[in-house]
Amino acid sequence: MATTQSVSVLGAGFEEAVRSRRHWARNLGVTIRRNPLGFFGFVVIITLAMVAAFAPAIAPYRIGDITAGPPNQDPSWDHLFGTDALGRDMFSRVVFGARISLAVGFLSVMAATALATVLGIISGYARGIVDNVMQRIVDTALAFPLLLLLLILAQVLGPSFWTVVFAIAIAIVFPVTRVVRGAVLSERNNQYVEAARALGASTPRILFIHIAPNVTALAIILGTTLLGSAILGEATLSFLGLGIPVPNPSWGTDVSSARNSFPIHLWWAFFPGAAITLTVLGFNLLGDSLRDILDPRLRGRL
Numbered sequence: 001m002a003t004t005q006s007v008s009v010l011g012a013g014f015e016e017a018v019r020s021r022r023h024w025a026r027n028l029g030v031t032i033r034r035n036p037l038g039f040f041g042f043v044v045i046i047t048l049a050m051v052a053a054f055a056p057a058i059a060p061y062r063i064g065d066i067t068a069g070p071p072n073q074d075p076s077w078d079h080l081f082g083t084d085a086l087g088r089d090m091f092s093r094v095v096f097g098a099r100i101s102l103a104v105g106f107l108s109v110m111a112a113t114a115l116a117t118v119l120g121i122i123s124g125y126a127r128g129i130v131d132n133v134m135q136r137i138v139d140t141a142l143a144f145p146l147l148l149l150l151l152i153l154a155q156v157l158g159p160s161f162w163t164v165v166f167a168i169a170i171a172i173v174f175p176v177t178r179v180v181r182g183a184v185l186s187e188r189n190n191q192y193v194e195a196a197r198a199l200g201a202s203t204p205r206i207l208f209i210h211i212a213p214n215v216t217a218l219a220i221i222l223g224t225t226l227l228g229s230a231i232l233g234e235a236t237l238s239f240l241g242l243g244i245p246v247p248n249p250s251w252g253t254d255v256s257s258a259r260n261s262f263p264i265h266l267w268w269a270f271f272p273g274a275a276i277t278l279t280v281l282g283f284n285l286l287g288d289s290l291r292d293i294l295d296p297r298l299r300g301r302l
Helices: 002-033 036-053 090-126 128-143 146-157 162-187 190-197 204-237 249-261 265-296
Strands: none
Touching: 002 036, 036 090, 036 265, 090 128, 090 162, 090 204, 090 249, 090 265, 128 146, 146 162, 146 204, 146 249, 146 265, 190 204, 204 249, 204 265
């Protein structure tokens, strides 16, 4: 009798697990149908991440191998993206360049979004002189031309991977702080915050236990959307010669080198430029879809 009951329990648990998986798969399918552009962006980002992770296995040549082929060769079976003026394989450089771009984008955006979320929560909840001082600093930074700020930081600190990450993170912190502060201003007057105050909760507990979880979705949305801008910023600095130093592969550096070569070789600039465009597009589409999925109230307001 006990054995029969055990089998029945196991069978019921298995059926429940199957129903849960079917429900999850059905919800995923509905989400994809409602956000086809977001799914396309997700596929692009996942593909780029896989390419970056397995770059040594995918790239047929080493990064600086100048014996890969003849200079300025058009795309062929031996060199899918052609070669540059030094005979380096452009497909290999684009593949390895994905590592640089994604690393800069994720590191700078994660650091900047985390810091901006903390600053925005403190500014929006504290109000008074703390809020005034922080927002005047934000106003000053936002009034400063973004590209000029990136150029100054890169020039002062010198071209390097971490300089690019730091410069882009600083440029991202201020606008994200302003948006998070606005969300906190609306959250601080909700009943759950007033209830926490009435129960004697400390300010840090209210900030990071009650308010922070309610602005996390907004921070994720902003971070995902800004990833494309961060990658574009890295390409811009590298294009101007203040980004990732040579011989490290960078899409912006390759586009700049192709521009300065004579005669101009179209394919040398086309494929790195296409990689930049596709990456930025993928993150933008994914960010827009996440905005609609995680918080429909924000639709059309960011």
